[in-house]
Amino acid sequence: MVRGACTLTAERADTDRVLDALPGLWQGFSATLIRDCRLRFRRRSELANPLIFFALVVTLFPLGLAPDSTLLSGIAPGLLWVAALLAVLLSLDGLFRDDFDDGTLEQLLLAPQPAGVLVLAKIVAHWLTTGLPLALASPLLGIMLSLPGHSMGILMSTLLLGSATLSLVGAIGAALTVGLRRGGVLLSLLILPLYTPVLIFGAGTVRLAVEGAPLAPWLALMGAMLALSLLAAPWAAAAALKLSLDG
Amino acid sequence: MQLDTLKLGCERDERWLFSDLDWQIRSGELWRIEGPNGSGKTTLLRILSGQMADYTGTLLWQGEPLARCREAFMASMLYIGHRPGIKKALTALENLDWYQAMSAFEKRRGVRRDACFQALAEVGLAGFEETPVENLSAGQQRRVALARLALGHQRLWILDEPFTAIDRAGVRQLEGWMMAHCRAGGSVVVTSHHDSGELLPSSGVLKNLRFDGQGGVHVDC
Amino acid sequence: MWPIIHKLGSPKWFYTMSGRWLPFLWGIGALLITVGSLWGLAFAPPDYQQGDSFRIIYVHVPAAIVAQSCFAMMALCSLIFLVWRIKLADMAAGAAAPLGAAMTFGALFSGAIWGVPTWGTWWVWDARLTSMLLLLFIYLGIMALRGAFASRDGGARAAAILTLVGVINLPIIKYSVVWWNTLHQGATFSITEKPAMPMSMWLPLLIMVLGFYLLFAAVTVARTRNEIIRRQPSARWVRALAKGGRHGL
């Protein structure tokens, strides 16, 4: 519960309603999370877009290379990761744009709750509707690329951890470009270099899993990247949103 | 309730929109801000509502710098800008319910929801609660945004061009709410660049803040 | 603290002060680079393994060092700009970015050329080259973002936020690229990590690095001064400056 920072003198307290408690942090977070999820489910066709894109890109590679299972299983970890990364990137532009256009974004930043917490709620909603489905669908595509069965679990867990980091870092880029008319291409220029560590560790860990090497330190590193972006990204994105609304 | 500006100034890309603005907003006051296009009315409202930090001078809420009591200020201020802040894919009720959750002190969802029904009825949207906003008319959509006024959590209303897209009867109704809000001890700051509204000038509570478009501001009490 | 920051942040003060220092920066920087180039190209002994192709080091390493220092300087300026809203810091960050990008490109280009005689190929996915390539993309992103905003203040703050995000990310990128590199291939032959260089080889390198730093500082200061004039052409002291015809250097 957030308490009012204002100290009211007794004299003022007579004329003003004393704010003994402010609207709750959790109340604001959950309301925003539920609202965003509800909005995404109401546009169901858009909800499926990243998933279809993911499947399509993965399908293109055997067609472009060769239907050779040893070749495919060799490149499968990197391929699945690149396709997932691009699918997340594709969905990022819409993260704040609708809210920016209809004015709910400015109302979000005007709420008494700290802006970073509410932005985090929006990012979580984004991850629940893009990263999570991608991670859940990845074993299916892994089978199609003849990825060894014992590495499916690692594929899913790296995608779960990594796509959350992608959503968080990507939110900064989406927030910086939300006020620009042609922000989409710029967004990929800004974000892709920042995505490289996640890609390298994600795909690298899956490759090690295929070879049967010990993985705990690499998963821990991915967790550390998630923790760092969880701490920093919502606030950076909130600051970026404020300036996008000013500009 | 008091909001003070001390030597408030705003410079955008090396051009001063206004400077040295000393101004007090007190309980029961209704301020109308006038001035030509581009003179800085909207910018002033965005600074007053704490959205823009890019200004010189000080803003005091209840005598304290705004930066030190942001949460308390945001909880007692309601801002409606040019963009309505309404999600078209959601129903009127869902829209209002989100605002309720963000601003209400009430923890019980059912009670919050009842208040939403009541507020929607007050703006004449009874029976449209469960309709997605995109299926409503432009005027009705505007009323969904204005229903936030009827929820009644905030003392200070900051309204940027609230009269656009509502019919004559709606304008009168809105003016009525604004005056009732002031009489109950709240305050209103409102912009309008044309002389929309008839009730307000004759009510006696109205005060004007006029931009001359040259970087000067005049306060008429 | 405050008066000092504001004095330092005043464009007029900066313009007059830097006007005194700038000729020395230009002069000493140019001198060091001339001496360093001649020494490195003509007088330093050839490498026993690489022969005379190693002389590329005298532009490759200074360019790479300046490219990275430039990013650190931009991050510091961005922080100062975001915290204290000192516009001079933003002007300096904006002035440094294109030169930083150019130096990054220069380091990449000279590295690629160097690769031909040493590795027999223009490009290898070496950890250093790859992280420099990513640094170049980040530079380009920052410059593009600044240009994309209609309002100058908006673009300035967006670029500052992205610079700070980038500076947190750079060590992570660097570390991940090194890890990725060792995972893929055995320890590659590295360009710069050489068994202790003799004095006659690294002294000209030191002179070149210093010269690059001084010229980088001179160009950044000169570009910042230009930006000041561009932003406030109607300030009285700028008018007086233009009328006096004392263009300075």
Next chain:
Amino acid sequence: MAFDSLADFWAMNGYAAYVWPAFIVVLGALVTFALVSVIEQRRLLRHVAALERREARRPARSTTATDEEMS
């Protein structure tokens, strides 16, 4: 001197095609930036002087120019 003659120096023992382009590109970028910034300053100050002359010709217009210093 590590070379016997000037021709040897230009040839770089066969590495001329690598050493010289690297030097030209990197040093060329530095020199270009330096020259452009100096030329740009001349041009900007000329522009300001022209602005001043133009404004002096119509003195009646109230000037909004400020001598405010940004901080």
